[in-house]
Amino acid sequence: MKSGLTAGFIAGIITGLLSTIFLVVGRYMGLYGILQPPKITELLIFSLGWIIITIITTIAFGFIYEKFYDSIPGKGIMRGLYFGLLIWCIKDVIAGTYCIYSGIMISGLIEWVAAGINLIVIGIYMWTIYGLTLGYLYKPKK
Amino acid sequence: MKNPIIAGAIAGVISGIFGATMVAVGYSIGLYGIPLAPMTVAVPVFILLTIIFGTVLGLIYGRFHSLILGNGLKKGLYFGLMIWFIKDIMAASYVILIMEQIAVGINLIVVGLYLWILYGLVLEALYKPSK
Numbered sequence: 115m116k117s118g119l120t121a122g123f124i125a126g127i128i129t130g131l132l133s134t135i136f137l138v139v140g141r142y143m144g145l146y147g148i149l150q151p152p153k154i155t156e157l158l159i160f161s162l163g164w165i166i167i168t169i170i171t172t173i174a175f176g177f178i179y180e181k182f183y184d185s186i187p188g189k190g191i192m193r194g195l196y197f198g199l200l201i202w203c204i205k206d207v208i209a210g211t212y213c214i215y216s217g218i219m220i221s222g223l224i225e226w227v228a229a230g231i232n233l234i235v236i237g238i239y240m241w242t243i244y245g246l247t248l249g250y251l252y253k254p255k256k
Numbered sequence: 257m258k259n260p261i262i263a264g265a266i267a268g269v270i271s272g273i274f275g276a277t278m279v280a281v282g283y284s285i286g287l288y289g290i291p292l293a294p295m296t297v298a299v300p301v302f303i304l305l306t307i308i309f310g311t312v313l314g315l316i317y318g319r320f321h322s323l324i325l326g327n328g329l330k331k332g333l334y335f336g337l338m339i340w341f342i343k344d345i346m347a348a349s350y351v352i353l354i355m356e357q358i359a360v361g362i363n364l365i366v367v368g369l370y371l372w373i374l375y376g377l378v379l380e381a382l383y384k385p386s387k
Contacts, residue, residue, distance in 0.1 A: 228355075
């Protein structure tokens with residue numbers, strides 16, 4: 115696939131679907147605390163929202179991947195993996211750390227800390243899957 | 257300055273001080289409600305975090321410098337806006353729409369905008385890649 119946008123779009127669908135499954139399974143396992151079991155409609159709305167945001171985000175990342183392709187270290191799938199981890203570092207680790215900081219130092223709200231931890235933990239498998247899929251799908255023009 | 261890591265760290269110091277000042281102003285006018293930690297702790301930690309992340313982003317900037325759009329300060333501005341877009345807009349969209357933490361998301365977007373624009377501009381002003 116020679117278009118970063120299309121590769122990003124397909125990788126986004128796969129990432130969105132897989133991460134939704136992980137999130138739903140995690141919720142039923144009680145990974146996010148003791149919550150009321152979600153209703154089916156709630157679950158569908160949540161899953162759909164997650165997948166749509168992921169696809170929009172990953173199309174943009176596909177474009178960035180194509181643009182910066184030559185400067186990303188590694189080859190093939192490994193190049194995609196490094197790119198995925200770079201996104202995780204910028205988007206989730208940095209943003210998550212500021213959320214945790216704000217929760218502890220500024221607002222004193224545990225929800226802020228939870229949001230930061232969520233970003234970092236969910237992000238690691240999400241962007242690893244995305245990077246690997248993108249690295250597999252995207253083949254640059256020669 | 258030919259070392260992007262040092263340039264990133266210095267840009268992190270400057271934007272960190274600016275960002276912490278804005279947080280302190282927000283604090284004093286009650287924007288964040290009742291503060292938990294004293295300002296003497298919250299401000300240095302904010303600056304320290306921005307220096308650490310500024311260093312990491314400086315390394316990334318050095319690697320991708322020639323591929324970033326624009327010339328001169330515009331290049332730094334675009335990089336800062338790109339970081340803001342990836343880090344804050346995208347992270348905030350998840351935080352607001354999925355985790356339903358609207359205040360957290362708005363905080364990321366608003367603080368991030370001036371923090372990373374300033375960071376990008378200072379970084380570009382300092383960093384001169386070797387030819």
